[in-house]
Amino acid sequence: MTSPRLGIGFIGSGFNTRFHMQAFRGVRDADVLGVWSPNAKHAASAARFARELDVGACRAYKSIADMVADPAIDAIWINGPNHARIENVEEIVDTVRSGRGTLRGIACEKPLGRTVAEARQLLKLVESAGIMHGYLENQLFAPQVVRGHELTWKRGAATTGRPYLARAAEEHSGPHMPWFWSGVLQGGGVLNDMMCHSVLVVRHLLTAPGEPLSALVPRRITGHIASLKWTQPKYAKALRQSSGVDYTQAPSEDFASVTVEFETPEGRVAIGEATTSWSFVGPGLRLSAELLGPEYSMRWNSLESGLDLFFSRAVKGKAGEDLVEKQNAEVGQMPVVADEAVAYGYEAEDRHFVRAFLGKEAPKLTWHDGLEVVQLLMAAYQSAEQGKTLAFPPRGLDKFVPAVAQGRWVP
Numbered sequence: 122m123t124s125p126r127l128g129i130g131f132i133g134s135g136f137n138t139r140f141h142m143q144a145f146r147g148v149r150d151a152d153v154l155g156v157w158s159p160n161a162k163h164a165a166s167a168a169r170f171a172r173e174l175d176v177g178a179c180r181a182y183k184s185i186a187d188m189v190a191d192p193a194i195d196a197i198w199i200n201g202p203n204h205a206r207i208e209n210v211e212e213i214v215d216t217v218r219s220g221r222g223t224l225r226g227i228a229c230e231k232p233l234g235r236t237v238a239e240a241r242q243l244l245k246l247v248e249s250a251g252i253m254h255g256y257l258e259n260q261l262f263a264p265q266v267v268r269g270h271e272l273t274w275k276r277g278a279a280t281t282g283r284p285y286l287a288r289a290a291e292e293h294s295g296p297h298m299p300w301f302w303s304g305v306l307q308g309g310g311v312l313n314d315m316m317c318h319s320v321l322v323v324r325h326l327l328t329a330p331g332e333p334l335s336a337l338v339p340r341r342i343t344g345h346i347a348s349l350k351w352t353q354p355k356y357a358k359a360l361r362q363s364s365g366v367d368y369t370q371a372p373s374e375d376f377a378s379v380t381v382e383f384e385t386p387e388g389r390v391a392i393g394e395a396t397t398s399w400s401f402v403g404p405g406l407r408l409s410a411e412l413l414g415p416e417y418s419m420r421w422n423s424l425e426s427g428l429d430l431f432f433s434r435a436v437k438g439k440a441g442e443d444l445v446e447k448q449n450a451e452v453g454q455m456p457v458v459a460d461e462a463v464a465y466g467y468e469a470e471d472r473h474f475v476r477a478f479l480g481k482e483a484p485k486l487t488w489h490d491g492l493e494v495v496q497l498l499m500a501a502y503q504s505a506e507q508g509k510t511l512a513f514p515p516r517g518l519d520k521f522v523p524a525v526a527q528g529r530w531v532p
């Protein structure tokens with residue numbers, strides 16, 4: 122008999138794995154049982170973290186193949202760095218195809234691949250093994266996005282017409298690990314790293330509940346990238362010291378904006394405007410979105426969290442991220458995101474994909490959606506490089522590699 126519970130193994134033991142592990146406290150029918158990471162100590166530490174959270178009898182495995190081969194592991198959550206996606210998925214798929222292990226599902230973090238070619242290869246690999254796949258995009262599951270989307274459509278759009286403009290932004294002061302800053306390893310700068318969220322959020326908001334994302338057809342795309350902060354000599358030097366990357370030689374963009382013109386099922390235009398930044402110095406990570414229609418609007422800002430603390434200058438303490446992710450200060454008036462794993466959508470996302478892999482509902486996002494996101498991002502880079510709006514899909518998209526990702530972008 123197939124188990125009614127899902128045993129989960131994580132690839133990667135870093136920042137995002139720990140976010141998901143916290144989220145699993147709110148998922149009833151899954152156990153976090155495994156973690157693999159090239160650094161055995163880090164893997165053991167993440168496994169301990171999961172046990173302390175009481176989300177499962179988690180242990181570290183010696184290899185991805187060992188983890189997949191264990192009958193207790195039913196699904197893999199991929200949280201390795203972007204440059205390891207292909208090798209990670211190849212090892213999973215080899216293990217399954219050789220009959221050494223079986224899986225009910227694989228969930229993969231954003232971005233699915235660093236280029237359209239990589240994303241296509243990943244999709245082909247997972248389909249060759251016949252494994253169900255889910256694309257992890259937490260912001261679509263953020264409670265405010267879910268309720269705002271439902272209610273604007275149910276009340277506003279149902280009576281006065283579909284929305285025509287969606288905006289989304291993700292902004293913070295820069296990534297936590299060196300590999301994110303390297304255009305070659307990560308696949309780009311902030312456009313690749315964070316626009317994947319915002320571009321999908323706008324498309325999702327503009328799409329009716331129950332309608333497929335494909336109902337909204339991307340027709341034209343305009344991308345813009347810039348280095349506003351991190352190529353300034355003072356900040357380039359600080360970055361070289363903290364992360365070992367040299368933005369005087371091979372910079373990545375720290376600002377990106379994308380406008381996508383969609384065609385609605387009625388043949389009208391709907392616009393998605395997204396902007397992302399690694400040069401936003403505010404209290405910490407800020408996620409925001411808006412949806413506008415003929416007689417209604419919604420807006421969301423994750424820093425309007427409902428809890429503010431004030432610390433006078435007499436309060437001395439260590440720098441930390443205990444108030445909010447990517448926190449920038451410890452004194453003054455500070456918003457607190459009380460439960461980030463819930464607020465950013467990880468909990469509802471993990472609950473959904475567990476239910477999907479248990480066969481209780483269809484996955485809301487698959488690697489096909491992940492591929493489409495990569496197509497939009499690469500088209501945005503193409504537009505930014507050419508300095509003009511492009512019809513979507515632009516020519517040469519499948520083979521395109523952004524100049525940033527080749528380490529030869531000149532801002």
Ligand SMILES: NC(=O)c1ccc[n+]([C@@H]2O[C@H](COP(=O)([O-])OP(=O)(O)OC[C@H]3O[C@@H](n4cnc5c(N)ncnc54)[C@H](O)[C@@H]3O)[C@@H](O)[C@H]2O)c1
Nearest residue numbers: 133134135136137138158200201202203205230231232298
């Ligand atoms: N949804 C989100 O908002 C969000 C947030 C952060 C990261 N992410 C994504 O999650 C993934 C992980 O990011 P992170 O922030 O945890 O990074 P991280 O650097 O904190 O952690 C990466 C982990 O992968 C491990 N690793 C190193 N080489 C590996 C390899 N060859 N194969 C597998 N694992 C390897 C590292 O040891 C580390 O444990 C990335 O793809 C990133 O884009 C998503």
